[in-house]
Amino acid sequence: MSESYDRYRRDLWRDKAEAYRRSFAGLCAHPVPLLLDAVGIGAGIGVLDVGCGTGSLSEAAAARGAVVTAVDAEPAMVRATVDRLPAGRPVIGALPALPLRTAGFDAVAANFVVNHVGRPAPAVAELRRVTRAGGRVGVTVWPQPAPPLQRLWDEVIAAAGVTRPAMPGPDAADDFPRTRDGLGGLLRRVGLTNVDSRTVTWEHRVDPELWWSGAAGGLAGIGYVVARQDAATVARMKAAYDRLAGVHLDSTGLLCLPTSALLAAGTVPGTD
Template sequence: MTNAEAYDRGFAHLSSHTVGPLLATARESLAPRLLDVGCGTGVVTAAALALGAEVTAVDADPVMLELIARRHPYATIRQATLPELPFEGELFDAIAGNFVINHVPDTAGALKELHRVLRPGGTIALTWWKSDEMTATSVFTEAITAAEVPYDPPRRPFSAHDTPPRFTALLAEAGFQAPAVDSVRWRHQVDLETWWTDIVESGGPRFGVIADHPPETVERIRSHYLRLATPYAQEGFPVCAYLAHATR
């Protein structure tokens, strides 16, 4: 079970760096009906509402949806899991998905479904992490390894599609026009102790398992994390994300 409040302080804070670029095309086109797919705790929804959009926010996690419904009563909230959405075709003027496409098991099917619910001429923008430039979370994996703790992270089906050429090809196959991928880089500046707490307490399949270990094992992992993270304490963790955009 995801701890939505901890997730909001940790991962959602990290992912908020891409919200502006993600919504750029929707902002330029003044798209009134926007689908925030994989909305999480609502960083995209909040920004889109501030732009005057009519937002429908969708997520698979009921805990996330409960939090976003409290925070954003003017958004339409629906529970759904890609590649199936409970909407009629050509309903939305724009779709934004902030770090959701890398979690769906069927990337091609998800893109076809997003194409179905987007109106002709509408825009789509999707982000995912560049895995080899994701220091803010890779320090946790490295710390688990350094602590010699058995670790079997979840399989990543998206890794077969996570390069710009592969993903633009998938967008084209799904029927989107003029697909392109940009890189977005930044430094994620956080207090290292706070970052540890928020990521571990967030739960979820990748790092929530840290808290399942005995306290002495958790402390051993934490000591390695601090050793590995300390070089980034001043300037922040270097992070890179890919941003794909296209039209229908």
């Protein structure tokens, strides 16, 4: 089950770096400063950005003077990060088995990545493995129930009368509840200590056409649904989106909806 889930989630990102950078990357960038704080990023800290995407976290860590290594399963994502971070070290590799040595980093951060793996517990154990004793591991994921921004896609699907295609799920034995306590529990389960888990809330503002372009470009769960519809159904979904999103435009024409993320960080026990 988890292998087909991994394949399905990884396919969502294949050759999508530019579409992601233009659309959903701005949303995922919001909690980056808090995540960097949670894992103690500052000058001289050796940090691993796991599932680096198009490089938001790597760039922010480098701006703080950290020594950055960026890893992603998708080569196009790694290339996009290198473009923003010429001094960083790029690595292609996938959770739950990163091609990196044990205890090689002071801090490891995975921003909206653990929600894309079929076996979250071994994935977080791998984040712990590559972090030195006393170092910090930090992750973000989207919560359930979904916040209003993400629920907009459910409303579009329902309004357009679309049946969701079957999607594989993560391995139940290695999964966790998408709640603050659930994410904190996942970190404790792999032996991290001093775990701090919280909900971060904000209002996301984005050009509504750019936001739709992420879905139309096949990104994330909504992209998976859109990519499996015929042209007439996609047009119906877009019309539903325009109508539903139109209610949430601010005075400058930007889509503006509340959202939230779960952010948790913990310490690798022992001293180095």
